[in-house]
Structure formats: structure tokens, C-alpha cells
Amino acid sequence: MKDVASAAGVALKTVSRVVNGEPGVHPGTAERVREAIERLGYSRNESARVLRRGRTSTVGLVIEDLADPFYSVLGRAVEDVTTAHGCLLLSGSSNEDPVRERELIRTFCARRVDGLIVVPAGEDHSFLRPELDAGTPAVFVDRPPGPGVDVDTVLCDNAGGARLATRHLLAHGHRRIAFLGDRPSIHTAARRLHGYRAALGRLFDERLVSMRAPVPRDVRADLDRMLALDSPPTALFTGNGRITMTALRALEGRRMALVGFDDFELADLLRPGVTVVAQDPTSMGGLAAELLFRRLSGDTGPAEHLRLPVRVIRRGSGELPP
Amino acid sequence: MKDVASAAGVALKTVSRVVNGEPGVHPGTAERVREAIERLGYSRNESARVLRRGRTSTVGLVIEDLADPFYSVLGRAVEDVTTAHGCLLLSGSSNEDPVRERELIRTFCARRVDGLIVVPAGEDHSFLRPELDAGTPAVFVDRPPGPGVDVDTVLCDNAGGARLATRHLLAHGHRRIAFLGDRPSIHTAARRLHGYRAALGRLFDERLVSMRAPVPRDVRADLDRMLALDSPPTALFTGNGRITMTALRALEGRRMALVGFDDFELADLLRPGVTVVAQDPTSMGGLAAELLFRRLSGDTGPAEHLRLPVRVIRRGSGELPP
């Protein structure tokens, strides 16, 4: 900037004014400055600007896996809102690992992101206290933070969705409905189990429940065990997209009623089409980001807790008879 | 840092030494400093550090769409390598828009990323010259840069893959093979057309070629037009994952031979399974990032051009008879 200033024969500050589009610069002078900028290939050093202004115009996003279809769509929605607000997005995958999650958040905070959007992996987020108190807002998406951390959240109606799915299968005559879900420590999995159980009432049978990490071999083993029972399940409720994939592969050939939580590409092209309870990851990400920017522009009201609706999409697999 | 220093009763520089793990600090002193850091909840301001040191420990990634399954997997691979090298990833979606691409790269450069990984959208990248000359390395993935920009590239064997796909269909008795590809301005699409054409030789018929943005309605219209020909195609070669999806939907019901470029989730569960020419986005992203870090650690050799192999995965749709 100094070089530009001397090249244009003006003071440093004038260059700064031009670069930032501040008023009060003679058009002729501005033109000379711009020309010098062009000639020298100058581009403002954002680090210095950040250091001086205290605002980085960046947002940090922590999700489970950038490559997961659900989360990458959510991330994309966050990106769009972030860009629209003139900010840059830093993102990282936690791999469902609380240690990595914390590390990522620490890294983001050291880089002084203006705000955080988090799909939490851990169950304790008290380590966020200092940052929150220091005025860095955070919004949690998909899952709430651990106890004692009161921030904005954007969740979906997990229990309600699970109830819908289960009732749907009940309505089609099923009485033995299995639930294949993720680890119970994951909030969404726990809530979905809850809704499933509530809908089943006294039909609930814990032998028809499997909750574990979505590793194909393990899920398949549990499913086989259930199918070998005296009164095996006639229908499946799968607790997330990845588990639905695994179950579909394990079921290969066998015609069995199935409703999955989370919609996915090609669900309509399988035969039968896969009936799902769909959330809207684009809305979730977008709303979370909007909430964050509302905080960044000074809103200090009490924490908001958005709960998005889900809907059943019938495609055939959920309407199969027992 | 100043506060920590006075809290610990030492000089600023000593705190700096402790924070950076520099040698030559008395263990007792270091302990006192660490304790003060803990107590005050101090965390180093990365912007200031960057300003002083000149290196940001960040890498910028420009891809077409963070939410696209192919690119999100590629991006995830880049993230993993970046993290392993202690760096943070900035990423952005270009939406296949050259203007947005350039804007993103400018933003990244203003933030002084140490290096760039780009899946280019535009055809002219001369605007990168100043950055490259200034020592910011760039690696292009999936598609090469425009003319005159000589940087490392990681591409796949597009023409070879298209030849494989076309020959596969020829070997199964097809003579009328249609090609549905992306806009010819996109390098991969052009190369795939080239391979397809080369494999067909005199069987090539331009009425069986459609190249346009993967908008379902348009692709479907072109397909319908071909099917209405006197001698309609008996097989389809689709030029990328999104077009494959569209074609599968358009074909619904109709049994027609199909080979798609790019593998995708559930290709094996459709009936018939979808035969594809598969690339490996994880390797592409990973190798590109490794290449970048090799440059960052001082390698100034001539630009490298990696070409990754592709392979046919037979699943049924490509083996259907005419």
C-alpha cells in the first residue's frame, strides 16, 4: 500500500480510502490510485486488515463429514448465506470425534472467526464458554449442545418423524417393526428411538432394536439376528441415510417393508421406491447461517430454538404389506 | 499476550516462546506462563501471527459445488491432507461460473492462502499469473487451466475412459450408441466426446450426441428426440454422474443399455445395476493436495501432470443386448 501511495504520489491513507471505497476522494486522485494498484498488481493484505479491525469476516463450520451427502448439502447452504453476507467459510470435518471437534473449534477461534456453526459430535461443550462470553456467537445444527451451553439451535423434529415413520408402518399392517439406528449417544438417534418407541407402545420389543455405528458388517449382523427370531420383523425403520443404504444392501432380494429417516438421491429409482421421512438439510443450514448473521448484526435476544418439520414421502417400500 | 506476560511476571517474548514451544525457557517459568494462559483463557491471535510471519497455513480450494457427491468427496480428501500438514482449508463453490471462480480465487489470495487447489470453471486463468509469480503455488484438478498457465495438474484419463465405455457397448453388440454429455466448453466433456467418437469410428452419428448443462428437462428432451429417430440408439453413454441420474429417470421403465462416466452410491442396487467408468475422487484430491504441499516445501521442479486411470465396473446395465 505504501508502494502504491508513492507510485500514485499520494499518502497511504488516500490509497486506503480508495481501496475501501470510502468517500471524500477526488475522482481524479482515485483514478490515479487505481491505476497504480493495477500496475503494481497490488491486493490488500487481509490479515493486516483483520488485525486492525478486529473482525475477520469469516465463519467456521464444523460438520461430521464434508463428504456425507446430508452434511455436504447443509454445508453448501451455509456457504451460500455466508457468501451473500460477504464472508468466507472455514469448514472442517469432525468425523464424529469429540476431540477432533474441539480441536477444530479451537483452530477456528484462534483464527478469530466471527461466528461458529456446529453440528456437534461431543456431549460436552463447556469449553465454548470463554468464546461465547467473549462475544463469538455459535449456532448448533442438527443436534443440540451439551448441558449448560445456551445457544441458538436448528434441529428437526426427530421424535415426531420417527413416530410418523413407525405409525406409517403400523397403518400398513405391521406389528413387528425393527429399528436400526446410530449410537444412542448421538442425540438424533436417541430422539428417533424415543419416537419409535412411543409410537409402538406395548408392541415395543427391544430385541428388534439395534443401535450402533453405521458399519455395514455390524448392521448386517444385527439384522440377520433379528430375522432369525421366532417372530422376525416384517418391517424396518432405519435411523439415518447411511444405515438405510446398508440395510438396503443387506436386504438385497428380500422384499421387506422399509421406511428410512433422511431422503437420498435415487430413492425414487429403486424398486420398490424407498419411503422416507425427509428433512431439509438446505433449510437447516440456511436458517442456521441466517440466525448466526442476525447475532453478528447485534441481536442479543434469548437463544432461539428452531425445530423444522419433517414429512413422509411414500415411494412403495413403506407401503408393502407384512 | 501482554496480559499473560504481566500476569506471569515475565516479558512478552517469554510468553511467545512458551506458546510456540521455542527452546531456552526455564521449565519453571514455562509452567508459570502456561498457568497464566489457562487462567486468562488466552489463545494466540492467528491474524497477528500471520501478519508478522507472512505464512497463513491455509490452503484455498475452489470446486464446482461443495454439495456435489463427486466434488465433496474430492474436497474431503483435500481436507484430510491439509489437516495432516497442520493447515486449514478455505473452500468455495464456483457454480461453474468463471466470474465467481475468479472472485473466489481473489478472495483467497487476499487472505494470503499459502496455496490453491482449483477445479477450474473458466477457460482463461491468466489472472493467476501475478499470484503464481509471487510464489503462491496452484494445483489444478479434474480439468487443466487455460492456455499459458503452466501449473501442476491432476486429471483422469477422460478420453481413455470414454473409449473403454464405448467399446464395452460395442462389444455387447450395440451399433447405435448415444452420448449425453455436459457442455463442450468443459474440458472433461470435450475429452469424453473425443474418446467416444474415436471408439465409434465410422459408426459415429452426430444426431446421437447431446452436449448441454445437466438440466433434467433438456437432457430428457434430447433423449426423446433421439429415441424418435428412424434408427434410434440401443445404448447410452452418459458423460457424468448427474447426467447419468437424469438419463436413468428419463429412461424409467425402458430397458436400455447404459454405461455412465463416474461411479455413484447405489449404482449397484438399481436393477439392472449401472455399469460405470469409475474415477477415484479421493485419490485425485489427495494427490493434488500432496503435490501442493511438495511445492510449499520448496520443490521448484517443472510442472507435474498426473493422469489417473479409470476402470469399468460391470453391473448389468452395460451388458444388456441391443
Add this chain to the structure above:
DNA sequence: TTGAAAGCGCTAACAT
């Protein structure tokens, strides 16, 4: 082993 001082490139506050 520890510290003092200079300065990275910019913007905010205050002249002129």
C-alpha cells in the same frame, strides 16, 4: 535464560 525494541500492513482518530 530472558528481555527490549522494531515492524509486519493496515485502519481509526485526528489533523490540516
Add this chain to the structure above:
DNA sequence: ATGTTAGCGCTTTCAA
């Protein structure tokens, strides 16, 4: 309309 000065929080250099 333009310029001067101080200082953001850190690392580098040099000195003690």
C-alpha cells in the same frame, strides 16, 4: 480533499 500518527498482537533481531 488529503495527510499524519498511533497501534492492532504478534515474531524477529539483537542485546543483556
